Amino acid sequence: MSEARITRGRLAALAGAVVVTAGAVALSTSLRASDHQQTVLTELNPRMDITDMFMFPAMAGTDSVVARDRVVLVMVTSSPLTPAQTGAARFDPNLLYQFKIDNGGPGGTANLDGVEDLVIQVTFDSTTNNQRVVNVRGPVAPPALMAADGSPLPRNGTATVLVRNAPQASIVGQPTGTNVTVPGAGGDIRIFAGATDDPFFVDLEQFFRIIPDRKPESGPLAALPETPTATAFRGPAPPFDVTRGAARNFLAGINALSIVIELPELLIAPGANKTVGMWGTISR
Amino acid sequence: MFITRSTASVAVLLAALVAGTSACETERIVRVTETDTVTIRRTDTLRVVVRDTVRFNEFRIFNQVERLGAPLFAEVLLEKREHDFHDVGTPNTDSVNFKDQVVKFITRTAGRTPAYADAVANALVPDMIVANLNRPASTAGYAGQILSANNYGGRRLQDDAVDISLMVVFGNILAAAGVPDANANVSPGLVTDNVPSDSPFLNVFPYLAPANAAASFAGRR
Numbered sequence: 001m002s003e004a005r006i007t008r009g010r011l012a013a014l015a016g017a018v019v020v021t022a023g024a025v026a027l028s029t030s031l032r033a034s035d036h037q038q039t040v041l042t043e044l045n046p047r048m049d050i051t052d053m054f055m056f057p058a059m060a061g062t063d064s065v066v067a068r069d070r071v072v073l074v075m076v077t078s079s080p081l082t083p084a085q086t087g088a089a090r091f092d093p094n095l096l097y098q099f100k101i102d103n104g105g106p107g108g109t110a111n112l113d114g115v116e117d118l119v120i121q122v123t124f125d126s127t128t129n130n131q132r133v134v135n136v137r138g139p140v141a142p143p144a145l146m147a148a149d150g151s152p153l154p155r156n157g158t159a160t161v162l163v164r165n166a167p168q169a170s171i172v173g174q175p176t177g178t179n180v181t182v183p184g185a186g187g188d189i190r191i192f193a194g195a196t197d198d199p200f201f202v203d204l205e206q207f208f209r210i211i212p213d214r215k216p217e218s219g220p221l222a223a224l225p226e227t228p229t230a231t232a233f234r235g236p237a238p239p240f241d242v243t244r245g246a247a248r249n250f251l252a253g254i255n256a257l258s259i260v261i262e263l264p265e266l267l268i269a270p271g272a273n274k275t276v277g278m279w280g281t282i283s284r
Numbered sequence: 285m286f287i288t289r290s291t292a293s294v295a296v297l298l299a300a301l302v303a304g305t306s307a308c309e310t311e312r313i314v315r316v317t318e319t320d321t322v323t324i325r326r327t328d329t330l331r332v333v334v335r336d337t338v339r340f341n342e343f344r345i346f347n348q349v350e351r352l353g354a355p356l357f358a359e360v361l362l363e364k365r366e367h368d369f370h371d372v373g374t375p376n377t378d379s380v381n382f383k384d385q386v387v388k389f390i391t392r393t394a395g396r397t398p399a400y401a402d403a404v405a406n407a408l409v410p411d412m413i414v415a416n417l418n419r420p421a422s423t424a425g426y427a428g429q430i431l432s433a434n435n436y437g438g439r440r441l442q443d444d445a446v447d448i449s450l451m452v453v454f455g456n457i458l459a460a461a462g463v464p465d466a467n468a469n470v471s472p473g474l475v476t477d478n479v480p481s482d483s484p485f486l487n488v489f490p491y492l493a494p495a496n497a498a499a500s501f502a503g504r505r
Contacts, residue, residue, distance in 0.1 A: 006393060030315055036385065038294055039364075039367045039368050039370065039371060040368075041349060041371075042349075042350055042371075048349055048350050049350060049352070050350050050352040051352075052352070052355055053307060053352050053355070053413055053439070054413070054436040054439045054440065054441055054443070055413050055415050055439055056415075056424050056438045056439065056440040057417075057421035057424055057436065057438070058489075059487045059488070059491070071415075071417060072489075072491060073466070074441070074491070074492065076492075081494070083496050083497055083498040084498060086495050086496075087483045093341075094341075094392075096341070097348040102375065102410075102412060112410065112414065113376055113410075114374065114375030114376035114377075114378060114379075114410030114411065115374075115376045116374070123341055128309070128485075134423045145345070145502075149418060152444045158347065158348035158372055158373070158374060159345055159346065159347050159348070160345070160346050160348075161329035161344070161345055161346065162341055162342055162346075163501050164342075166368040188310065190377060190490075192489065192490035193346055193490075195495040196490070196492035196493060196494065197483050197484075197492060197494060197495060197496055198483075199441045199481075199483050199485070199492055199493070200355075200445075201446070201479050201480065201482060201483070202446045202477055202479060203477040203478065205301075206477065207477065210474070211360070211393075213363055213364050214359060214360070215364075216352075221499075224434055230422075231473060231474075232471075232473025232474060233473060233474065233476060233477045233478055234477075235478055236478040236479075245478065246478075247477060247478035247479050249480075249482055251482075252482045253482070253496045254496070255495045255496055258490075258492050260489070260490040260491060260492060262489055262490075267338075268417075274416055274417040274418040275414065275415070275416045275417075275429075276414070276417065277353075277375065277410065277412030277413065277414050278353075278412060278413045278414075278415070279352060279353035279375060279411065279412050279413065280351070280352050280353075281348050281350060281351045282348070283346035283347055283348045283351040283467060284347060
């Protein structure tokens with residue numbers, strides 16, 4: 001009798017051989033906006049597509065949470081989803097969604113250098129309804145990564161791993177807006193991850209008539225002429241261009257998968273400098 | 285067999301043990317979870333089936349395939365063939381990699397002066413959404429930090445990022461900030477797309493409007 005022991009490394013190798021389908025949804029419409037379907041890769045893989053990033057001060061509204069000194073970070077992905085496609089749309093458990101923060105570093109100045117000083121990592125487990133989990137790690141310093149020869153890779157590199165021993169919050173089950181307390185990190189982090197309205201608004205058709213280079217590869221808007229056929233935007237109401245009609249918001253009624261994180265400002269700007277830069281990434 | 289389950293995931297392994305020496309081969313199905321130990325014979329053939337709910341993200345190296353900072357930096361200012369390059373980059377190299385292309389778009393396509401284009405390009409790289417968290421919330425708004433260091437800046441949901449970006453590239457919104465030649469060679473037909481927001485944003489968490497239902501979608505299309 002002998003006992004077979006499978007190590008983590010071997011399991012990881014095994015897992016690499018498993019083909020996981022990512023719940024791809026065929027899209028009947030083809031739209032792009034601020035960054036919608038910006039490349040062929042993201043057009044064909046909407047779960048890899050960040051369409052908008054936002055950063056704004058938390059609002060008190062009718063909420064019981066005190067908004068003062070809190071900030072909201074938003075990542076919008078996977079647009080465009082029609083309402084019919086929205087119910088089955090899921091974040092991809094094989095992707096890593098990250099909010100990157102440049103706060104000038106320890107004792108930093110307002111002269112931001114574009115290097116990430118802190119990161120918030122978001123991953124998802126499962127696409128099955130009652131097993132869906134949202135994992136949020138951070139904000140923490142980005143994890144160190146070693147090259148094959150053991151030397152450290154640049155702090156701002158685009159290859160990364162999940163940070164270990166980080167403050168972590170999880171929402172288990174159907175993701176909805178939830179208060180999650182991160183222990184010892186200076187205050188509540190509120191997390192939402194799920195389907196929302198796409199907040200963007202733009203007259204894409206006329207934009208592509210003016211700058212055809214930015215057209216998508218497929219869908220009705222791909223059929224627009226390759227050379228510019230307009231030099232101005234359309235008017236909002238009659239009298240307007242009789243052949244092309246009034247300006248039209250191509251994202252009206254369209255949905256997306258969004259991640260919203262509201263947290264204390266101190267967690268992203270712990271030093272004296274309070275000017276921060278923020279951007280979002282998706283990794284696979 | 286000893287397996288540590290990945291964080292919070294539902295790790296379900298089905299291990300089929302085939303007794304290789306038996307005349308009548310039998311197959312045992314073993315469901316393995318976090319701390320299970322399974323003993324097998326030396327002669328057993330081990331077949332492990334990993335179900336699709338198992339995640340091994342903790343062991344992986346992730347490679348960046350998508351990046352977004354300012355909403356229209358790549359979409360408007362960079363040629364489409366450059367978008368993939370922008371997606372796998374980091375802001376600290378934006379000045380080296382993309383500033384020239386931003387200047388080129390603003391001078392050639394938009395027809396602005398080199399001095400104006402240079403000032404705008406310097407304000408737009410690195411490609412990040414910038415906010416001064418110490419400024420009043422009432423001064424929050426897209427490109428606010430470009431207009432004045434006294435603004436909170438950032439980007440709110442209701443901000444018309446298209447119009448603001450068009451006004452930076454084709455209009456004179458930066459005249460108030462003292463940017464050179466901000467009033468020269470403007471294109472009045474290109475400073476707004478004449479589309480307002482249709483989204484009923486919330487003033488409480490999570491702030492985004494709820495997903496649209498089919499009825500409202502059909503009505504608007």
